[in-house]
Amino acid sequence: MTLSSRGGLLIGAAVGSGIAAQTAETGGADLLLAVNAGRMRNMGAPSIASMLPCHGATAMTDAFAAHEILPRVGIPVLLGVNCWDADFDADDVVRRVAEQGFAGAVNFPNATLMPRGMRQLLDRAGRGFRCEIDCLARVQAAGFTALYYCGTKEHARAAAEAGLDMVLLNFGWNAGGSLGHSRRASLEEVGLVARDYAALIRRLHPGVRILLEGGPVVSAEDLGHVAGVAALDGYVGGSTLDRLPYEESVVNRIASYRQAGDHHEHLTRQQETLLRWGQRHGLVGRAKPFRTFLEELEAVSGAGRSVAVTFEPGTPLRPVLSAIDRRGATAPQIDGAEDHGTRIAQRLFGRDLPSGYEDGLLTVPDGEAVVLRDIHLALPAAQRRLARSLASGILVTSRRRRRMKVTARCLFVFERSAQEPAFPAELHPELAALLSGWTVRVPPLRDRIADIPELIEALAERLDLPKGRVPSFTPGALQRLRRHAWPENEAELEALLGRIVGRAPEGEVSGNAVGRLLEAPDRSEEPPARGSEMERRRIVEALWRNDFHRGRTAAALHMSRKTLYNKMTRLGLSD
Structure with missing residues (x-):
């Protein structure tokens, strides 16, 4: 039997149920592979379960292929054949294909997907790849279609020498989705290997048709990338055509139902005014923890005294400082982790000179905000002197004992996780007492997940992204964003946005795409490989x-x- 394509590549679908077969035919598939891996996926198991001794592959495949698939489709169906059965007989395979009306057969489960040691054991037992090739050769000789799963150069050569007209180059189980495997080979490597195998097979059997399946090839873009390197005649999708789209579709549908029931909380006029105040300073969000934070922030901003801010890594600090004090975002900073003790003392307290007194940041005539980062790392004596100066409003110089008025407003900032106390243990007790009750904790992103869509819009606006480059997300993608822990907070969200924009996605960003991008390591700061x-x-x-x-x-x-x-x-x- 000769298979024809509806245009371009020959597209096959490895399925395990009637609904999957009907949907694949409606979508334009040219042929179907009825294999036990498809059935296992429909049962919620990963495809690799089809290789394990947990069921009879032949009985399972014959049952659903004959009763669910053949009666419901009009395109060719290849029967998955297991050569490992104790009573396996190649002639019986030909008979079953003919009697039940299949277009041909495919070797599945197969030796190709087994580890090397198991392949050797199967070969020695006479049930390895040569047995599979011999069986398919008999199917083809009887006038039916034979499709051979191939994974090594030795297998490719044997299939070509046997004259099999269709060879499926398989590069392992698919990556992606909830049950997918991690990628072990790149698209470039798959393309080069496929090109080498295809050249070998066509040299020995010029009329062969070569298809591709598995490994890192998940999307149409992936297939196009590989097809640009290797001359392919077709593609077979398994997980990529049933499990991954099904997961994405159901997740999107349920997430959209949930969002339809999420009514925005009605805010009072006072709360709306508070949100607008925060937005003027670059603080975006509506979630309840964020509104509570804004209330505390607005309260301390009008007090005029020194305050402390605690935040987790990756949280933008500049808008918070701007909201506390109009000069906070551009105020001079002292970093206890970088400045040594003498420099901190001189910058804060100034120093006596023979010609007079040189003001420090605490006593400059006009007064200004001063940002003190991790001041707990400064010398205890300097911390104590700072606490007493702020408490009394008077700085006493160290040598001439002059009394200087403290004019600065100190903004203390500490990078602390939500599980840690607000102040580090090294902070001097007098400073801790001074700041007690005047500390604002910025809520981490995981506590205000509902704000993510609004934060993405604000990020895109701040980065001046053209309107056409601002990504839109499927409901499933938004749900995936909400489930993420966000250990690096807004910095991680901005990095994710950069990855999405850098890939120039067309249409909505899917949940699977978001999952891959969240798990992708950021190599931008890694040194180039030697x-x-x-x-x-x-x-x-x-x-x-x-x-x-x-x-x-x-x-x-x-x-x-x-x-x-x-x-x-x-x-x-x-x-």
Whole structure:
């Protein structure tokens, strides 16, 4: 049987239920693969469960393929064939395909997806990849379609020599989603390997059709990237066509229902005025913890005395300082972690000179705000002197004992998590007593999750993003943002926005995309890899692709075994 595409690549779907098959046909799939992995996904298990001894693969596949899929679709259906059954018989496979009306067969579950050691055991038992190729060759000889799952160069050569007309290059289980595997190979690596395998197969069997499945290829963009490197005839989607879209769809639908029931709390005129006051200083949000914070902030801003602010890492401090004091955002700063003791004392208290007194920040004539970061790291004597000067409003100079009026307003800031006490243990008790009751804690982002959409809009406006570049999120994506812990607070949200804008997404950003971006490490501040590090990564990836067989790895890297051994020893990979 000859399969035809509706245009462009031949698209197949590995399914496990009637609804998945019908939806795939409606979406334009050219063929279906009825395989037990699809059934396991429909049962809520990961695809890899299809390889485990937890059920009879043949009985399971035959049942749903014949009764759920064949009666409901009009496109070709390939039956998943398990060669590991105790009573497996290739001729019986041909008979089942013919009698039940399947278009052909595909080897699934298969040896390709097994670890190398298990593949060797299956080969020795006569149930490995050669048994699968022989079975599919008989199916093809009987006039049906045979699709061979291929994962190594040895398998590719054997399939081509057997004359199989369709070969599916598989690069492992799909990444992404709640049950997906982590990526171990990049799209570039998959493209290069696929190109090498395809060239080998076509050299031995020019009429073959080569399809791709699995690994890091999750989206249409991923497929286009790989297809640009390797000449492919088609693509088969498993998790990418049923599990991932289903997860995204259901999450979006439930999240949208939940949002439909989320009524904005009716705010009083006084609360609305408070929010506008915060917005003038760059403080955006409406959540209850944030409103409570704004109330406290407004109260201390009008007091005119020294106050303390505690915040978690990644929280923007400039708007808070601006709200407390109109000069706070641009006020001079003293950092207890960076300035040594003598410098802190001179900057704060000034010093006596033969010609007179040099004012410090506490006693400048016009008076101004002074931001003191982590002052608990300063010398205890300096902390005590500062506390007594602020409490009395008088600074007594150290030598001539002059009495100077304190004109500055001190804004103390401490980076503290919500689980820690407001003040560090090293803060002098007199300073702690002075600031007690006059401390404002900025709520972390995880306590005001409802403000995230508004914060994203404010970030986009502050960054002057064109309107067309401001991302919109699906309900599922917003739900994913709300579930995140945000350990780096607004700084992490801004970094996420940068990743999204940098990828120039079309349409709404999905929950799966948000999940991948939140988990992606930020390498912008990492130093560039040295030549030896890049070479080490290249060898490790090649070893992994070749099951750590050093001879095959050397051939893949186009070097001799001796050269590979020497490089591995030099790079610390010989053990």
